[in-house]
Amino acid sequence: MSNSSRRFIIGYALSPKKVQSFVLPSLINHAKQRGIDLIPIDIYKPLTEQGPFDCVVHKLYDEDWKKQLEEFTFKNPNVVIIDPLNSIEPLHNRISMLEVVKRLEIESLGIPKQVVVNNIESLSNPKLLEDSKLRFPVIAKPLVADGSAISHEMWLVFNIEGFRKIKPPIILQEFVNHGGVIFKIYVAGDYVKCVQRRSLPDISNEKLGDLGDVMSFSQISNLTSQQLRSESEGYDNCSYLNIESAEEAEMPPHCFIMDVARGLQWAMKLHLFNFDLIRDARNRYLVIDINYFPGYAKMPGFETILTCFFWDAVNGKIGNLHNVDTEEG
Numbered sequence: 053m054s055n056s057s058r059r060f061i062i063g064y065a066l067s068p069k070k071v072q073s074f075v076l077p078s079l080i081n082h083a084k085q086r087g088i089d090l091i092p093i094d095i096y097k098p099l100t101e102q103g104p105f106d107c108v109v110h111k112l113y114d115e116d117w118k119k120q121l122e123e124f125t126f127k128n129p130n131v132v133i134i135d136p137l138n139s140i141e142p143l144h145n146r147i148s149m150l151e152v153v154k155r156l157e158i159e160s161l162g163i164p165k166q167v168v169v170n171n172i173e174s175l176s177n178p179k180l181l182e183d184s185k186l187r188f189p190v191i192a193k194p195l196v197a198d199g200s201a202i203s204h205e206m207w208l209v210f211n212i213e214g215f216r217k218i219k220p221p222i223i224l225q226e227f228v229n230h231g232g233v234i235f236k237i238y239v240a241g242d243y244v245k246c247v248q249r250r251s252l253p254d255i256s257n258e259k260l261g262d263l264g265d266v267m268s269f270s271q272i273s274n275l276t277s278q279q280l281r282s283e284s285e286g287y288d289n290c291s292y293l294n295i296e297s298a299e300e301a302e303m304p305p306h307c308f309i310m311d312v313a314r315g316l317q318w319a320m321k322l323h324l325f326n327f328d329l330i331r332d333a334r335n336r337y338l339v340i341d342i343n344y345f346p347g348y349a350k351m352p353g354f355e356t357i358l359t360c361f362f363w364d365a366v367n368g369k370i371g372n373l374h375n376v377d378t379e380e381g
């Protein structure tokens with residue numbers, strides 16, 4: 053229970069899909085019990101005429117919202133905005149997204165080799181892979197990561213023929229064998245949680261020749277085994293994805309997760325994000341993706357963690373990371 057009778061108001065500006073997946077009755081009730089009311093922001097009305105708010109959380113990126121936030125911040129400099137748009141923006145480009153990882157200089161941590169391809173001509177350059185020190189298989193990911201369905205559409209490319217299906221601007225990223233498991237680390241202010249999810253299976257050199265030219269996929273770690281099977285139907289390479297379940301893997305060390313989460317948070321100046329981590333055959337960890345305001349509801353204990361974070365936010369207690377906890381998802 054709240055230790056004071058004062059109530060706090062958090063305004064949220066989220067897409068209808070995000071409201072449905074995040075603003076669950078269980079979260080609303082949990083927050084209420086700690087004196088926090090979660091109130092929807094009407095994006096069709098001026099933000100400055102709404103409220104009062106102690107804090108605003110948001111995941112909208114259009115120009116109109118940007119202007120609304122600027123005006124609101126100017127008139128209400130003491131209201132906490134989670135998070136400022138200029139801190140979120142680097143995550144909208146898959147190159148700038150991972151730049152921050154390089155700055156951390158944490159031992160055993162890195163990112164896969166990658167190169168930007170802006171147009172079809174560059175994609176047909178026969179020396180593209182050689183110049184960028186990449187080898188097949190590679191993953192082609194849309195350069196822009198703006199939350200649209202298209203920004204999640206990826207291709208696993210097995211040979212040069214496969215490039216025919218790819219539409220730049222994209223990045224080509226080294227496919228790193230990692231045992232079919234990824235770790236998703238959710239950060240909400242001071243709170244950090246690591247869960248294990250399904251990923252793409254390893255590809256051996258022998259298997260590479262049997263997989264066809266290219267295979268498209270989207271948000272694989274959110275798919276159930278059943279969805280994964282139907283997703284893979286119709287591809288030459290369907291048997292590649294048609295696996296029942298990945299082996300359970302050992303979780304990364306707590307202190308390592310903590311260091312990376314804290315390092316990323318400070319470097320990016322963000323409170324709400326998750327990052328995807330894979331472990332290669334030499335026990336090196338690679339960050340492959342960072343998402344703003346991810347699907348927290350899939351995280352065990354989400355109501356408690358988010359409510360604690362909101363409480364910290366409205367009480368000016370957003371500070372050092374603590375409470376690191378790892379568990380299987």
Ligand SMILES: Nc1ncnc2c1ncn2[C@@H]1O[C@H](COP(=O)(O)OP(=O)(O)OP(=O)(O)O)[C@@H](O)[C@H]1O
Pocket residue numbers: 164191193197203204205206225226227228229230234250251252270271272273328330340341343
């Ligand atoms: N370099 C890589 N090597 C091996 N597998 C990878 C690599 N990059 C991505 N993957 C696999 O592809 C999946 C999707 O990639 P990524 O996380 O970049 O996409 P996304 O659409 O941004 O995902 P999210 O839904 O988490 O936002 C990962 O979860 C992982 O299974």
Ligand SMILES: O=P(O)(O)O[C@H]1[C@H](OP(=O)(O)O)[C@@H](OP(=O)(O)O)[C@@H](O)[C@@H](O)[C@@H]1OP(=O)(O)O
Pocket residue numbers: 069070073111197198199200236273274326343344345346347348350
């Ligand atoms: O759909 P969910 O709620 O599960 O959350 C997903 C979230 O979608 P949403 O913000 O539209 O809801 C995605 O955001 P965009 O890149 O599309 O902006 C991205 O962050 C995914 O990684 C999240 O899944 P998770 O990484 O947590 O598994």
Ligand SMILES: [Mg+2]
Pocket residue numbers: 328341
């Ligand atoms: Mg991802």
Ligand SMILES: [Mg+2]
Pocket residue numbers: 197341342343
């Ligand atoms: Mg992503």
